[in-house]
Amino acid sequence: MSKMTPLLEIKNLHVHFKTYEGELKVLNGVDMTIGEGEKLGLVGETGCGKTTTMKSVLRILPIPPAKISAGEIFYQGRDILKMKSNEVRSFIKEGITAIFQDPMAALNPVFTIGYQLQDIIKQSLKAQGQKRLSKEEVRSRAVAVLRETDMPDPERILRSYSIQLSGGMRQRVCISEALSTVAKLLIADEPTTNLDVTIQDQILRRLDKLVLTRKTSILFITHSLGVIKNLMERVCIMYAGNIVEAATTEDVFADPSHPYTRALLSTVPKLTGQGVSEGIQGRIPDYLNPPEGCRFHPRCNKAMPICKKESPPFFNVGNSHKVACFLYS
Numbered sequence: 001m002s003k004m005t006p007l008l009e010i011k012n013l014h015v016h017f018k019t020y021e022g023e024l025k026v027l028n029g030v031d032m033t034i035g036e037g038e039k040l041g042l043v044g045e046t047g048c049g050k051t052t053t054m055k056s057v058l059r060i061l062p063i064p065p066a067k068i069s070a071g072e073i074f075y076q077g078r079d080i081l082k083m084k085s086n087e088v089r090s091f092i093k094e095g096i097t098a099i100f101q102d103p104m105a106a107l108n109p110v111f112t113i114g115y116q117l118q119d120i121i122k123q124s125l126k127a128q129g130q131k132r133l134s135k136e137e138v139r140s141r142a143v144a145v146l147r148e149t150d151m152p153d154p155e156r157i158l159r160s161y162s163i164q165l166s167g168g169m170r171q172r173v174c175i176s177e178a179l180s181t182v183a184k185l186l187i188a189d190e191p192t193t194n195l196d197v198t199i200q201d202q203i204l205r206r207l208d209k210l211v212l213t214r215k216t217s218i219l220f221i222t223h224s225l226g227v228i229k230n231l232m233e234r235v236c237i238m239y240a241g242n243i244v245e246a247a248t249t250e251d252v253f254a255d256p257s258h259p260y261t262r263a264l265l266s267t268v269p270k271l272t273g274q275g276v277s278e279g280i281q282g283r284i285p286d287y288l289n290p291p292e293g294c295r296f297h298p299r300c301n302k303a304m305p306i307c308k309k310e311s312p313p314f315f316n317v318g319n320s321h322k323v324a325c326f327l328y329s
Contacts, residue, residue: 006074007185007217008034008057013071015052015241017287018064024287026052028241028295029311030071034185034217039208041228041249042221043264044238047284050221051101053238054187058098059088075185097183101190103170107162113173114158117142117180124181145180146172149206171203179214186211189221204231225264229253234320237261240284240295246314247321257323259300294326302327 015027027049034040042050055061057073059080073080075095083091100106108116118138125133133141139158146154149172162170171191178186188207192200208231211218220228228235228249235252237245237260245258256262263280282299285291291298297307306326315328 006033007036007038007076008032008219009072009074010053010057011072011074013053013056013073014069015049015056015061015071016067016069018067019288022288025290026241026287027056027071028290030238030241030243031314032236032243032246034219036184037215037217039211039218039220039231039233041232041235042219042238043225043228043235044223045264045280045284046223048238049241050223050238051189054098054189054219054221057187058092058096059083059085095183096185096187097178097181098187099171099174099178099189099191103167103174104162106174107170109162111161112158113160113162113165114139114142117145117158117173117177120177121145121180141180142176145176148179149175150202151176168203175203175207183216185217185219187219187221190223192227200227225252237264240290241287242295242311242324244296244324245322247318251318251321255318255321257317257321257328258325259302259327260296263299294324 010030010032013027013030014025017024017026030049030053032042032053042053044050052061056068057075057080061068068081071081075091078091080088080091107113121138121141122132142158143154146157151157151169151172157165157169157173162173165173175191191207192203204227220232222228225235232249235247235249236243237252237258239260245252245256245261247257252261253265256265260280267280280299285295285298291308293309294300294303294307294312297303300307304326310326312324312326312329314322314324317323317328
């Protein structure tokens with residue numbers, strides 16, 4: 001999907017979860033590519049499989065109950081899914097870092113921020129085979145990376161516990177932890193969901209600036225198209241475990257092609273006096289018994305008989321603009 005040199009490639013990824021009621025078929029053949037130095041947004045409703053995709057890349061899915069039944073995940077040409085556990089830990093530390101949705105869950109409340117941040121810095125240096133730094137050098141690097149996120153009084157923050165910080169500060173700490181490594185890929189899983197709009201805007205702009213400065217690729221996961229409009233270069237729209245549209249951000253907003261993408265855009269609040277959005281009728285399918293064919297067809301006002309029988313492949317509708325919909329067959 002990208003003309004850039006592939007950094008991360010996800011091919012036909014299927015992930016199921018075993019439960020007492022049966023097997024949840026969550027990811028249903030996800031295909032996605034991120035180029036080197038590219039900023040990609042992954043957008044979809046809550047429960048569509050975005051975080052499951054991220055955890056599959058990081059190899060932190062709980063197996064069992066999760067099961068990767070098919071697919072490949074290549075990072076710099078190597079299949080992460082075929083690596084042994086100890087090899088994965090070292091490989092991930094060198095190349096991929098992540099910011100998780102809930103900073104309270106990501107930070108350990110019994111250790112100071114300084115202990116956690118400095119430990120990440122030391123582990124990153126070890127994974128890269130670099131020489132060990134003195135305690136003063138590690139602490140100095142921790143202060144510097146906190147300052148990069150505009151954290152006030154970073155020396156005091158290092159002595160603090162997560163419970164002593166506000167939500168915005170905790171999220172800045174998580175961003176600092178992610179950026180304290182030299183990873184080529186940053187995965188941000190809805191990092192501003194629980195923050196007010198002022199802090200959200202500050203963090204998004206700071207994150208964008210830092211990624212540009214470091215020339216890092218970013219996979220930004222969100223349920224809001226509005227959040228990524230001015231930040232991401234390209235967008236993948238996900239619905240019920242499938243990528244249904246992939247294009248540049250400009251093309252998605254100027255010419256949304258998949259019925260689900262259009263429905264998502266119609267839910268974005270507008271300040272032009274056009275009234276309140278009606279939202280998208282229905283809900284994501286039951287993963288225990290997902291519908292045959294296109295998983296969006298029960299909610300789609302453009303559904304055709306073929307949509308109920310066959311899963312649509314990608315069709316090219318423009319320059320690097322792909323849509324999984326039989327309307328374009």
